[in-house]
Amino acid sequence: MNEIADRYRRRAETFEAKVAAVRPEQWSSPSPCAQWDARDVVAHIVDMHAVILGPLGRALSPAPSVKEDPLAAFRAARADIEALLADPDLAATVYDTPAGRMSAARHVDQVPSADLPLHGWDLAKATGQDATIDAEDLRMSWESVSGLPPDLLERFRTPGAFGPGVEVFGPEVEVAPDAPLQDRLLGLIGRDPHWTA
Numbered sequence: 790m791n792e793i794a795d796r797y798r799r800r801a802e803t804f805e806a807k808v809a810a811v812r813p814e815q816w817s818s819p820s821p822c823a824q825w826d827a828r829d830v831v832a833h834i835v836d837m838h839a840v841i842l843g844p845l846g847r848a849l850s851p852a853p854s855v856k857e858d859p860l861a862a863f864r865a866a867r868a869d870i871e872a873l874l875a876d877p878d879l880a881a882t883v884y885d886t887p888a889g890r891m892s893a894a895r896h897v898d899q900v901p902s903a904d905l906p907l908h909g910w911d912l913a914k915a916t917g918q919d920a921t922i923d924a925e926d927l928r929m930s931w932e933s934v935s936g937l938p939p940d941l942l943e944r945f946r947t948p949g950a951f952g953p954g955v956e957v958f959g960p961e962v963e964v965a966p967d968a969p970l971q972d973r974l975l976g977l978i979g980r981d982p983h984w985t986a
Contacts, residue, residue, distance in 0.1 A: 793874065793894050793895070793898045793902070794880075794894075796898065797898070797901075797902040798871065800909075800923075800926065801867045801870075801871075801902075801905060803906070803909060803923065804834065804863070804905045804906075804908070804909045804912075805860070805863060805864065805867065807909050807913055807916075807918055808831055808859055808863050808912070809860055811827060811859070812916070815827055815915070815916045816828040816859065818915045818986055819915060820911045820914065820915035821911050821914050821915070821980050822911055823959075825911075826915070827915040827916055828855060828856070830911045830912045831855050831859040832856075833908065834866075834904060835855055835862050838866035838867070838901050839866070840901075841893060841897055842869060842870075844882075844884040844885070845873070845882060845884070845893060847869075849865065849869055850868070850869055851865075852865030852866070870897055870901065873894075873897070874894060874897060879893060880892065880894040884896075886900075903929075903933070906922050906923060906926040906927070906930065907978065910980070911980075914986070915986060917986075921971070922971050927970055927971055928970075930974055931970055931973070934977055934978060935974075942958070945957040945958045946959065946960060958979045959978070959979025959980070960979055961976060961979060962975070962980060963976060964976040964982060968982070
C-alpha cells in the first residue's frame, strides 16, 4: 500500500508542477489529444480521481472547478486520493471496475496514478514544457501497455468501450522499432511523439 501511495504522490507532484507552470493564456492551447485543449487534460485527470471515489460512496471535496482554477481543482482532487490511500480500510476496499474486481488502492494505481505521467506529457506538449517522462514511469507504462492481450488492447482503442465518450487509447501511431522507448510507448497508445501545437 505504501508503494502505491508513494508512487501516486511522486507522480502527482510532477503533474501539479506542470499545471502550476501553465500561463493563463495557454489554457486554451490545443493538446496532442485531438478533442482536448490544455484545460481539458486537467479536467480529465480530475474526473478520473472522481471515478475512484464513486464506488466508495464518496465524491470530490468542494473546490473550484477546472474552468475556474485548474491548479486548485487538481490539488483538491489529489488531496482526496491521498486521504483515501492513507486510510487502510478504504484503500483495501474491493469493488468492481471495468478491468475487474480490485482494491481501491490498486484502482488508483492503475487509473489516475498511471494516467498522470502520460497526460503530463500531453499538458507539457500543449504548453511548451519539458515533456520527458520519468524513466521509471516510462518503464512501468511500457510493460503494462505492451503486455496487454491483443483483444484487450483493441478494446482500449474502441471509443465508448468503457463508457459513453471514453476513449482510452487512440489508433496506434507507427514509430521506428529502434525509436526511444518514450516514442514507442506514445505511438502504442495513439500519440504522435513528434506532435507540436
